[in-house]
Amino acid sequence: MARVVVDVMLKPEILDPQGQAIARKLPQLGFEGVAAVRQGKRFELELDGPADEAALEEVRKIAETMLANPVIETFEIHAL
Amino acid sequence: MARVVVDVMLKPEILDPQGQAIARKLPQLGFEGVAAVRQGKRFELELDGPADEAALEEVRKIAETMLANPVIETFEIHAL
Incomplete structure (x- = not known):
């Protein structure tokens, strides 16, 4: 069994907006x-078989x- | 400027439950x-400086x- 990440x-x-909210909060928490x-x-x-070309x-x-x-x-695929 | 992924x-x-819902739906859509x-x-x-040890x-x-x-x-950190 192979594992593939998307x-x-x-x-x-x-x-x-979620990322921006985190970025704005960081300095207030002391993170520069x-x-x-x-x-x-x-x-x-988690695939039943191998992460070959057909599976990907x-x-x-x-x-x-x-x-x-x-x-x-956008998305990116890579086998683990 | 460096980019770091978490x-x-x-x-x-x-x-x-979100992952399980997707997994259950896949066969119905023809994905085996x-x-x-x-x-x-x-x-x-996105960091202001390099992704050195202190930044990580x-x-x-x-x-x-x-x-x-x-x-x-759990989380994993890696520089891009």
């Missing part, structure tokens, strides 16, 4: 040196269909 | 071969304080 992030041009924060999602998929292509379709909204988000 | 996932013993899905969060932090230690404190709930979540 990282989903908002496109750079899409506003990320962070210019910006972006918040996204991480999915770990299937994961790509899953990411497009269910895990990311291609209009506002 | 991946936050629920601990394995913590139930993940995925045994389990876990959903977590991914944060990208600061990010670790930020992750513990603001990005993850150490009672139910």
Whole structure:
């Protein structure tokens, strides 16, 4: 059994209020040196079989269909 | 300016209803071969300076304080 990660992030041009809220709060908590924060999602998929080319292509379709909204988000897939 | 990623996932013993809902839905959409899905969060932090040891230690404190709930979540930090 293989494990595959799908990282989903908002496109750079899409506003990320959650990330901005975190970034604004950091100095108040004494944390300096962070210019910006972006918040996204991480999915770990456990496959029945190996993470071969066919499986990764299937994961790509899953990411497009269910895990990311291609209009506002990008995703990256990598095997663990 | 360096970029650092903080991946936050629920601990394995913590139930993940979001991930389970996705995993259950996949066969109905024609996707076979995925045994389990876990959903977590991914944060990208843009630092003012380099991602040296001191900066990564600061990010670790930020992750513990603001990005993850150490009672139910684990996190991993890596520079991009």
